Amino acid sequence: xxxxxxxxxxxxxxxxxxxxxxxxxxxxxxxxxxxGENGAGKSTAMKALFGIYPxxxxxxxxxxxxxxxxxxxxxxxxxxxMVHQHFMLAGTETVLDxxxxxxxxxxxxxxxxxxxxxxxxxxxxxxxHFEKWDHPVSSLSVGEQxxxxxxxxxxQRSDVLILDEPTAVLTPQEVKELFQNLKKxxxxxxxxxxxxxxxxxxxxxxDAITVMRRGESVGTKVTAETNEDELAQMMVGRPVSFTYxxxxxxxxxxxxxxxxxxxxxxxxxxxxEPVKKVSFELRPGEILGVAGVQGNGQSELLxxxxxxxxxxKSAQGEYFFxxxxxxxxxxLEIRAKGMGLVPEDRLSEGLLLQQDMTENFLLGQxxxxxxxxxxxxxxxxxxxxxxxxxxEFDIRPPFTTVWSGRMSGGNQQKLVIARALDSNPSVLYVAxxxxxxxxxxxxxxxxxxxxxxxxxxxxLLFSSELDELMDLCDRMLVFFNGExxxxxxxxxxxxxxxxxxxxxxxx
Amino acid sequence: MLxxxxxxxxxxxxxxxxxxIFAALGGLWCERSGVVQIGLEGFMLxxxxxxAVATPYFxxxxxxxxxxxxxxxxxxxxxGVTVLKLRANQIVSGTAINLFALGIPPFLSxxxxxxxxxxxxxxxxSQFHSAPLVIMVFTVVGSALIYHYSKIGMRLRFAGExxxxxxxxxxxxxxxxxxxxxxxxxxxxIAGGTLSTYLSSSFTRNMSAGRxxxxxxxxxxxxxxxxxxxxxxxxxxLTEQLQIxxxxxxxxxxxxxxxxxxxxxxxxxxxxxxxxAVGRSFAPKGLGQIE
Numbered sequence: 001x002x003x004x005x006x007x008x009x010x011x012x013x014x015x016x017x018x019x020x021x022x023x024x025x026x027x028x029x030x031x032x033x034x035x036g037e038n039g040a041g042k043s044t045a046m047k048a049l050f051g052i053y054p055x056x057x058x059x060x061x062x063x064x065x066x067x068x069x070x071x072x073x074x075x076x077x078x079x080x081x082m083v084h085q086h087f088m089l090a091g092t093e094t095v096l097d098x099x100x101x102x103x104x105x106x107x108x109x110x111x112x113x114x115x116x117x118x119x120x121x122x123x124x125x126x127x128x129h130f131e132k133w134d135h136p137v138s139s140l141s142v143g144e145q146x147x148x149x150x151x152x153x154x155x156q157r158s159d160v161l162i163l164d165e166p167t168a169v170l171t172p173q174e175v176k177e178l179f180q181n182l183k184k185x186x187x188x189x190x191x192x193x194x195x196x197x198x199x200x201x202x203x204x205x206x207d208a209i210t211v212m213r214r215g216e217s218v219g220t221k222v223t224a225e226t227n228e229d230e231l232a233q234m235m236v237g238r239p240v241s242f243t244y245x246x247x248x249x250x251x252x253x254x255x256x257x258x259x260x261x262x263x264x265x266x267x268x269x270x271x272x273e274p275v276k277k278v279s280f281e282l283r284p285g286e287i288l289g290v291a292g293v294q295g296n297g298q299s300e301l302l303x304x305x306x307x308x309x310x311x312x313k314s315a316q317g318e319y320f321f322x323x324x325x326x327x328x329x330x331x332l333e334i335r336a337k338g339m340g341l342v343p344e345d346r347l348s349e350g351l352l353l354q355q356d357m358t359e360n361f362l363l364g365q366x367x368x369x370x371x372x373x374x375x376x377x378x379x380x381x382x383x384x385x386x387x388x389x390x391x392e393f394d395i396r397p398p399f400t401t402v403w404s405g406r407m408s409g410g411n412q413q414k415l416v417i418a419r420a421l422d423s424n425p426s427v428l429y430v431a432x433x434x435x436x437x438x439x440x441x442x443x444x445x446x447x448x449x450x451x452x453x454x455x456x457x458x459x460l461l462f463s464s465e466l467d468e469l470m471d472l473c474d475r476m477l478v479f480f481n482g483e484x485x486x487x488x489x490x491x492x493x494x495x496x497x498x499x500x501x502x503x504x505x506x507x
Numbered sequence: 508m509l510x511x512x513x514x515x516x517x518x519x520x521x522x523x524x525x526x527x528i529f530a531a532l533g534g535l536w537c538e539r540s541g542v543v544q545i546g547l548e549g550f551m552l553x554x555x556x557x558x559a560v561a562t563p564y565f566x567x568x569x570x571x572x573x574x575x576x577x578x579x580x581x582x583x584x585x586x587g588v589t590v591l592k593l594r595a596n597q598i599v600s601g602t603a604i605n606l607f608a609l610g611i612p613p614f615l616s617x618x619x620x621x622x623x624x625x626x627x628x629x630x631x632x633s634q635f636h637s638a639p640l641v642i643m644v645f646t647v648v649g650s651a652l653i654y655h656y657s658k659i660g661m662r663l664r665f666a667g668e669x670x671x672x673x674x675x676x677x678x679x680x681x682x683x684x685x686x687x688x689x690x691x692x693x694x695x696x697i698a699g700g701t702l703s704t705y706l707s708s709s710f711t712r713n714m715s716a717g718r719x720x721x722x723x724x725x726x727x728x729x730x731x732x733x734x735x736x737x738x739x740x741x742x743x744x745l746t747e748q749l750q751i752x753x754x755x756x757x758x759x760x761x762x763x764x765x766x767x768x769x770x771x772x773x774x775x776x777x778x779x780x781x782x783x784a785v786g787r788s789f790a791p792k793g794l795g796q797i798e
Contacts, residue, residue, distance in 0.1 A: 073676075076677065090672055091669075093669075101662070101665055102662075109658075110661060
């Protein structure tokens with residue numbers, strides 16, 4: 001018996017089909033993976049199921065019966081609940097209040113004791129250990145907040161739980177815990193739909209997988225009978241290699257070239273994680289990787305490199321950019337000297353989500369003589385430039401007037417990278433270029449980075465994905481506790497050795 | 508000694524704090540629901556006027572105070588229509604309400620009493636003695652209880668803190684905000700009523716004199732929580748009491764400090780406290796955002 005069945009569901013936005021003739025079934029009491037590239041229509045499908053979007057064609061069946069779900073509250077009555085990527089929790093309010101909101105026992109006065117005893121019963125039944133009922137949500141870790149969201153659904157007696165990219169925000173330890181918990185829910189008869197683009201975890205933890213591409217279902221596979229390669233191929237519609245296959249130009253005398261960035265004995269004080277006595281050089285034609293577990297000083301280093309002026313009081317050491325002292329420069333001045341930046345978090349630092357592509361493209365280059373004259377923006381020129389970038393990087397949807405917040409993660413990142421490369425900078429600071437980006441876009445982005453290297457650009461690449469660094473870099477610096485603990489040449493790359501150093505051990 | 512202190516400082520301070528406390532509680536409800544409320548001043552003014560008109564008319568100060576509250580609430584409906592229904596900017600609409608309210612009393616007093624913005628004095632037999640103080644205490648206790656322990660209070664808090672969470676729990680955010688707006692209108696109307704029927708015995712032109720804004724400052728100083736907000740009101744009440752006491756007093760030299768300088772005190776202290784004592788903002792996350 002199917003808990004949920006999609007039958008020929010279509011959802012249009014204008015002439016664009018977000019879902020087209022989508023059909024698949026989710027069996028009761030299973031964990032079902034729904035995977036696909038960013039923009040493949042996974043979220044649209046789930047929003048249709050959740051009653052946020054009305055269907056244009058087809059129908060959705062719940063427990064075998066056609067269901068016309070009007071809105072999220074109506075979906076709740078069908079026993080369907082969703083854990084959103086951005087949690088629906090008020091940070092200042094207690095865990096208990098967040099969970100019982102809308103379903104408080106009592107008429108005028110809330111019977112919190114009654115709610116609490118019921119919640120304790122639920123958490124015992126499903127083996128979800130939790131105790132901080134009266135803490136404010138903001139004091140919880142992200143993993144705990146997610147557990148609160150799941151408890152909320154259980155309290156509302158949901159039978160079908162949809163989780164939208166649940167692991168994107170979690171540590172590996174928390175991911176493990178989450179999937180243990182989901183398995184317990186499954187054993188108690190709940191049905192779980194897992195939206196993800198991380199093939200590994202989908203393969204590890206689901207019973208069946210539906211692959212989506214361009215709004216359609218490519219097929220549903222029993223997890224035990226498929227593998228990473230097959231799923232990736234289904235997702236992108238062409239064979240994908242996870243290692244970079246393009247040309248990698250050799251620079252014979254790379255180590256003799258004059259460094260474009262030179263850092264010596266740099267220390268940055270910080271309330272988060274200080275940088276301690278760091279020295280390195282970055283030369284043209286190389287990709288220098290910065291590896292390390294998040295929160296070991298890499299973010300602070302990047303922030304210093306892009307805006308040293310802000311740190312004049314809290315940083316010591318030398319920063320030479322193109323042979324000149326740069327330790328007193330602000331971001332626009334360093335940009336003018338030839339820096340391009342792909343910031344750590346495109347949503348908070350890279351894009352204005354409620355502005356269109358052209359506006360976003362102009363950010364940081366609004367003073368470039370190509371796009372302004374006498375202080376007035378040359379919008380037409382900018383739009384032309386964006387159109388060219390759309391073609392070059394295959395950015396979708398291909399309209400310059402689209403709000404960047406309406407684009408998928410991969411396409412947003414392509415726009416950010418296109419912007420960073422537009423001024424033809426000689427030095428690129430690139431941070432987490434493929435975080436939250438789908439497989440197809442990863443390939444494009446990796447290709448763009450290596451192409452720039454081949455053109456003789458100097459690239460400093462920050463990433464938390466060791467595979468990515470090992471794949472792309474010529475050299476790698478390993479950060480631990482704010483220091484560079486070790487440096488590896490490409491010929492010396494070794495997962496286990498680097499992993500040990502990242503954890504604070506010896507090489 | 509203690510008794511003297513009580514009657515010369517504590518009671519008068521609570522007395523002058525009463526309108527501030529009513530208005531601040533109203534502002535608290537409204538802002539907590541996610542709607543910026545700078546119109547308290549206007550609601551107060553209208554409430555003060557109608558209470559001063561209704562009290563002698565019915566020879567009943569309680570009914571007069573209630574009518575003052577209703578008048579504030581009716582004006583708040585207009586504010587609700589502009590910001591919740593028509594989604595106008597909340598600061599601009601609030602300012603417009605204040606300016607509009609400024610014109611109502613002179614207009615009506617001209618028609619009813621042929622005066623330019625003041626009402627005839629309320630006869631002493633229908634004047635309040637200390638009832639508004641008691642009502643105020645009950646309102647404070649009731650508000651704190653509702654805020655922490657009732658469904659209405661909790662949902663209102665979520666409307667301001669995380670409207671999407673409330674919406675997805677199947678509760679109308681807009682209705683909660685209407686409640687917040689109307690509550691602020693009613694309580695500020697009462698606040699104005701206490702000003703004209705309890706602290707004085709008639710309505711005089713622009714008698715709220717910025718108290719609505721001071722009440723809003725108290726909400727901010729109280730970090731949008733009921734009891735701290737009330738305490739902030741009492742602090743501001745104390746400065747007002749101080750101001751009254753210092754008028755005409757010779758502090759140094761032979762001449763008393765000019766009265767204008769003394770009258771600045773409450774406003775100056777409000778400004779300083781807001782600038783230096785509040786620090787990090789604790790405003791509801793969804794304040795001022797209408798989807």
